[in-house]
Amino acid sequence: MKNFIIVADSHIDNNNASAFFAMLAEVAKSDYDIIFLGDIFELWLGLNRYEEQMHKDFLSWCSKEKKNRTVGFIEGNHEFYVAKNRKEYFSWCSCDFSYVFENNIFAHGDGVNQDDLNYLKFRKISNSKLSEFIFKYIPFGKRIVHSLRVKMKSTNLEHKKYFPEDKVIDYAKSAINDNIKNIFLGHFHQQFETKIDDKNIIVLPAWQTNQEVLISKENNIKICNRKEIN
DSSP states (O other): OOSEEEEOOOOBOTTTHHHHHHHHHHHHHSOOEEEEOSOOBSSEEOSGGGOOHHHHHHHHHHHHHTTTSOEEEEOOTTEESHHHHSGGGSSEEEOSSEEEETTEEEEOSTTSOTTOHHHHHHHHHHTSHHHHHHHHHOTTHHHHHHHHHHHHTTSSHHHHSSOOHHHHHHHHHHHOOTTOOEEEEOSSSSOEEEEETTEEEEEOOOHHHHOEEEEEETTEEEEEEGGGOO
16 A cells, blocks of 8 residues: 555535545545545444435445555444444445554544543443444434434533643554554544654544545655645
């Protein structure tokens, strides 16, 4: 994987979907691999009854493009049961906190702050088999999911007030080894870069804000607007 693009925290809904899919059209013309680093949709349950047309269009694009390039996907905290039920659409797909691929660690970042006990408990419960079963069969499920989408925008505010630089660095120190070259994180909606020894630790800005992506070309890494993909 020599040249690749990373997209994080696009939080796609009906308001910004057209720009997102315009970007995917440009990626399809390029030779880049692409990694989706979580929270690609504002909310995505990988269950038939909840998926909207934009989810289906995204899966169709991924299924087609994985024949031409690596298409990786990490579940964020706004995605549920995707890695389990939709993995065939991607080159690789993970619901774990991180995924190692070709000397890189890709992580959404929601597992970095181990002090956020309420969230860690929520993630464990919400990704359980019991929760999936309930969402699959519960009456008025779509109404509940709509309420969940609204609620998620206002939860976890205490831990959104600051960027936990110390937690990111502690995580990186615990994760790196001699084989790792880069660690890429999302989730925090702000850009941050540092080095540990010769390893790059990069937190991506949210695509949702200014439609920025990370591009790695010939080992030159930069954050830029999605319109610079070529």
